[in-house]
Amino acid sequence: xxxxxxxxxxVSTVLADLLQSFEMKRRDAAVEDRRPRQGPLVLAVIIMAxxxxxxxxLLSLADMSFAVPITAASVVIETxxxxxxxxxxxxxxxxxxxxFVACGVALLAA
Amino acid sequence: MASxxxxxxxxxxxxxxxxxxxxxxxxxxxxxVLTNVLGNFAMSWxxxxxxxxxxxxxxxxxxxxxxPWVLVGTTLLILWLLSRMMLFKWADxxxxxxxxxxxxxxxxxLGKYFFxxxxxxxxxxxTAAIMIGIIxxxxxxxxxxxxxxxxxxx
Numbered sequence: 001x002x003x004x005x006x007x008x009x010x011v012s013t014v015l016a017d018l019l020q021s022f023e024m025k026r027r028d029a030a031v032e033d034r035r036p037r038q039g040p041l042v043l044a045v046i047i048m049a050x051x052x053x054x055x056x057x058l059l060s061l062a063d064m065s066f067a068v069p070i071t072a073a074s075v076v077i078e079t080x081x082x083x084x085x086x087x088x089x090x091x092x093x094x095x096x097x098x099x100f101v102a103c104g105v106a107l108l109a110a
Numbered sequence: 111m112a113s114x115x116x117x118x119x120x121x122x123x124x125x126x127x128x129x130x131x132x133x134x135x136x137x138x139x140x141x142x143v144l145t146n147v148l149g150n151f152a153m154s155w156x157x158x159x160x161x162x163x164x165x166x167x168x169x170x171x172x173x174x175x176x177x178p179w180v181l182v183g184t185t186l187l188i189l190w191l192l193s194r195m196m197l198f199k200w201a202d203x204x205x206x207x208x209x210x211x212x213x214x215x216x217x218x219x220l221g222k223y224f225f226x227x228x229x230x231x232x233x234x235x236x237t238a239a240i241m242i243g244i245i246x247x248x249x250x251x252x253x254x255x256x257x258x259x260x261x262x263x264x
Contacts, residue, residue: 024198082204089254093246100243101208107236
């Protein structure tokens, strides 16, 4: 149950952030498209709500010192997907930064 | 063509437009972090100072939601959500995530100051690692996928 909640949190956080980033960038780029779609952003907020409630559930099942660092893994996963899906230029400096932050969050919560 | 990306343009050093956008990005990043940290803090403060234990009747839940601190917290977190979306417009996901992680550090310090929580050497180490990570990512260009600024097309 604990690991199921971790999976739900990580997957939903990653999905919501990717969706928001993709949609906001698309709006900015599509100057001629004056009819903004609300669907993707509403979906992102719903997914964030799922992530929030799953986090609440996880806190009732496990310690804060487990819940926070394990969800910090999403920083690294999202950086990988930002490169693969969003085609961002992730330089070695950015990789190093993301890894330092993920380790730092893990240490902070321990 | 808005979707056509000009590689040459990306390699150019940021002009006055780029610099102004860079400042806007950094200012908005600060706003995102502040609303997140203060929003979480207000929520936490509100929940800890409830006169009744959170349970039983729906009335207790409703009263909790409309208590002043929780309302302030909710408002700040809504602002956080909206400003973060705006930030995604100007900056990469792989930039926003690490840089806004300073919120973890600030939350830890607020916890120490207001709730009397201990900061162990391990937490200091974590804080240092996060700061190093933020400095490393902060030195990269915030946006690597943007089309050239509108001025370039005219």
